[in-house]
Amino acid sequence: MRKHLLALGAALALTPCLMAQKIGVINSMSGPEAPIGENITNGIKLAEEDLKKKGVNVQLVWEDDTGKPQISMSAMEKLATRENVVGVVGPYTSACSNAVAKLAEKYKVPLLIPAAAKEEITRQGLAHVFRMNAPADKYASSLIDAAASLGKPKTIAFIYENTDFGTSTSKTAKDYVVTKGIQVVADVSYPKGSADYRSTLAQIKSKNPDLVFMVSYVADAILLMRQSREVGLQPQAFLGAGAGFTTVEFAKERAISDNVISCTQWTDDVNWPGAKDFGARYKAKFGKEPTYHAACAYASMIIMAETAKASGGDRTKTRAALKSGKWNGVMGEVKFADYDGFTNQNNHQMLVQQIIAGKYETVLPAQFASKKAIYPFPKWK
Amino acid sequence: MAVFLQSLISGILIGGVYALIGIGLTLIFGVMRVINFAHGDILMVGMYLTYMIFTLLGIDPFVSVLITFPLMFLFGGFLQKVFINRVLDALAQNQILLTIGLGLIMSNTVMLIFTSDYKILSTSYSSATIKVGGGVSVSTPLLISFLITAAITAALYWFLLKTDTGQAIRATAQDRDAAQLMGINVKRMSIIAFGLGSALAGTAGALISPTYYIFPQVGSVFTLKAFVITVLGGMGSVVGATLGGVLIGITESMSAVYISSGWKDVVVFVLFLLVLLFKPSGLMGKSRT
Numbered sequence: 001m002r003k004h005l006l007a008l009g010a011a012l013a014l015t016p017c018l019m020a021q022k023i024g025v026i027n028s029m030s031g032p033e034a035p036i037g038e039n040i041t042n043g044i045k046l047a048e049e050d051l052k053k054k055g056v057n058v059q060l061v062w063e064d065d066t067g068k069p070q071i072s073m074s075a076m077e078k079l080a081t082r083e084n085v086v087g088v089v090g091p092y093t094s095a096c097s098n099a100v101a102k103l104a105e106k107y108k109v110p111l112l113i114p115a116a117a118k119e120e121i122t123r124q125g126l127a128h129v130f131r132m133n134a135p136a137d138k139y140a141s142s143l144i145d146a147a148a149s150l151g152k153p154k155t156i157a158f159i160y161e162n163t164d165f166g167t168s169t170s171k172t173a174k175d176y177v178v179t180k181g182i183q184v185v186a187d188v189s190y191p192k193g194s195a196d197y198r199s200t201l202a203q204i205k206s207k208n209p210d211l212v213f214m215v216s217y218v219a220d221a222i223l224l225m226r227q228s229r230e231v232g233l234q235p236q237a238f239l240g241a242g243a244g245f246t247t248v249e250f251a252k253e254r255a256i257s258d259n260v261i262s263c264t265q266w267t268d269d270v271n272w273p274g275a276k277d278f279g280a281r282y283k284a285k286f287g288k289e290p291t292y293h294a295a296c297a298y299a300s301m302i303i304m305a306e307t308a309k310a311s312g313g314d315r316t317k318t319r320a321a322l323k324s325g326k327w328n329g330v331m332g333e334v335k336f337a338d339y340d341g342f343t344n345q346n347n348h349q350m351l352v353q354q355i356i357a358g359k360y361e362t363v364l365p366a367q368f369a370s371k372k373a374i375y376p377f378p379k380w381k
Numbered sequence: 382m383a384v385f386l387q388s389l390i391s392g393i394l395i396g397g398v399y400a401l402i403g404i405g406l407t408l409i410f411g412v413m414r415v416i417n418f419a420h421g422d423i424l425m426v427g428m429y430l431t432y433m434i435f436t437l438l439g440i441d442p443f444v445s446v447l448i449t450f451p452l453m454f455l456f457g458g459f460l461q462k463v464f465i466n467r468v469l470d471a472l473a474q475n476q477i478l479l480t481i482g483l484g485l486i487m488s489n490t491v492m493l494i495f496t497s498d499y500k501i502l503s504t505s506y507s508s509a510t511i512k513v514g515g516g517v518s519v520s521t522p523l524l525i526s527f528l529i530t531a532a533i534t535a536a537l538y539w540f541l542l543k544t545d546t547g548q549a550i551r552a553t554a555q556d557r558d559a560a561q562l563m564g565i566n567v568k569r570m571s572i573i574a575f576g577l578g579s580a581l582a583g584t585a586g587a588l589i590s591p592t593y594y595i596f597p598q599v600g601s602v603f604t605l606k607a608f609v610i611t612v613l614g615g616m617g618s619v620v621g622a623t624l625g626g627v628l629i630g631i632t633e634s635m636s637a638v639y640i641s642s643g644w645k646d647v648v649v650f651v652l653f654l655l656v657l658l659f660k661p662s663g664l665m666g667k668s669r670t
Binding site for chain 2: 038200
């Protein structure tokens with residue numbers, strides 16, 4: 001019996017070197033967040049292929065959190081204790097990521113969050129939680145800086161969904177505009193999935209703001225812009241923070257989406273190594289343009305898998321290697337640093353883009369710009 | 382003042398569509414005493430049907446109601462005949478489980494076929510408006526759908542009050558056993574009622590699609606809303622559901638402006654609780670003993 005156990009132990013000790021690196025993925029594959037979750041899934045699938053080509057063998061354990069924090073947490077428990085993964089990439093939404101982050105710390109599993117924006121996630125001093133994308137404060141500051149450099153806005157109205165992502169993004173934005181001398185004239189949160197925002201928008205219109213700052217996921221973005229046009233809301237610029245304003249579906253609605261300014265973590269205009277190639281291959285494989293979520297997820301999986309392999313599948317070593325490592329890929333230079341109260345946060349360069357003639361064009365920063373920005377927002381037709 | 386009028390008008394218009402959803406649910410409950418948890422998903426099927434008809438055949442969503450209504454009627458009748466009829470005498474929780482199950486099958490089947498991507502149905506008038514004056518504008522598609530809703534509701538009243546079948550349905554709703562003793566084919570009435578309920582939900586889906594967005598899980602939003610409307614108006618009361626729908630529409634819209642968008646659901650549910658506290662049978666409901 002003892003011999004057997006020893007043999008088994010030896011075999012177990014050897015397996016990490018021989019076998020594929022077991023990495024968990026938590027993502028919103030069904031539920032209301034699934035349309036964006038799909039980009040993350042695709043990005044990770046592409047990463048899996050590329051890793052195989054590079055000789056990094058990974059075994060991915062997929063968990064669907066349906067966009068609910070409690071399901072995300074049980075997925076993490078399962079990955080940490082039963083599946084014994086080396087590390088986890090995911091989840092998508094801020095609410096899920098924030099819930100899972102504490103569990104990652106508890107079980108000492110390295111967690112690499114690809115695209116959740118809530119600042120607090122990497123502000124709790126959690127040693128095992130890493131984040132690829134720039135947090136919410138960057139969304140706000142890059143957009144407002146862009147508007148301030150293009151015109152002279154004096155007033156701003158906020159409309160955002162009352163989720164972690166919406167409230168945290170607009171909170172930092174509100175703090176930021178004060179430093180720029182811009183006055184907040186309206187501050188409205190809404191529950192997502194409503195069919196009618198007309199009354200709220202009419203109320204904002206009556207305040208006549210220079211800037212309208214919106215934070216929404218996919219479909220509400222289209223609805224908000226449609227109804228803004230209906231009620232005749234006419235600011236100098238519509239600023240859309242993240243998710244809903246950076247999708248292909250949104251750009252397709254040209255009547256209402258043209259000239260909206262948004263910011264993103266990634267576009268294929270950038271000259272970061274492999275970015276253009278990634279965009280082309282993604283489009284060929286999945287038949288649509290990659291969103292920033294896809295690029296973030298791709299880069300996250302590559303980094304997690306390579307680090308896991310180099311660390312021989314050991315969680316502690318993987319964590320240390322993520323902390324000390326430096327990469328340069330489709331997301332530009334990546335380093336998980338401690339700054340401004342953040343822990344293990346990649347200080348990522350945000351890009352400001354505008355929809356011009358139905359296409360996302362990078363307008364700022366100047367070195368990546370593909371078109372000149374249109375300002376102020378043209379009169380509604 | 383402009384803001385007040387604007388929110389009142391959009392509240393009434395959106396409330397009209399809510400009413401249509403509520404009427405469907407209340408009709409089904411009235412006749413069968415089955416709580417249809419798949420109601421929102423039936424609405425979702427109606428949305429996808431409209432989307433298909435629009436993208437494949439190029440028929441305008443409002444015109445396609447003429448196709449959606451009968452198709453959804455058949456779909457509802459089929460559900461009733463094959464599934465619901467079997468559990469009419471079963472425990473309430475079994476009926477609920479059945480309808481929840483049917484709803485899950487619908488939403489997941491649709492997800493397999495269409496993926497979970499949001500579909501946006503863009504017509505030439507999707508964001509068109511009619512200026513009323515005084516800074517108030519009315520969304521054209523919303524106005525059209527309100528008019529269609531009003532026409533359908535009127536036709537439904539006429540059908541329920543004046544036709545033999547309509548009276549038989551009402552008789553079945555009042556007392557199933559007595560109706561059967563009077564020679565009414567209650568099983569057939571059930572099929573018609575469920576068909577009508579589904580057709581109304583499907584139509585509501587069709588009417589919302591030019592202004593809303595379509596995805597497989599969209600149903601849950603409307604299922605909850607339909608329950609509030611139905612219970613508020615009085616379970617089984619068509620007039621109550623109409624009233625409840627418009628009331629909820631106005632409440633949502635008004636509280637979004639005068640309290641906060643984020644609190645509008647709270648206001649709706651507080652109103653709902655108050656009605657239940659002071660008039661447990663709903664606004665137009667008769668208490669059943």
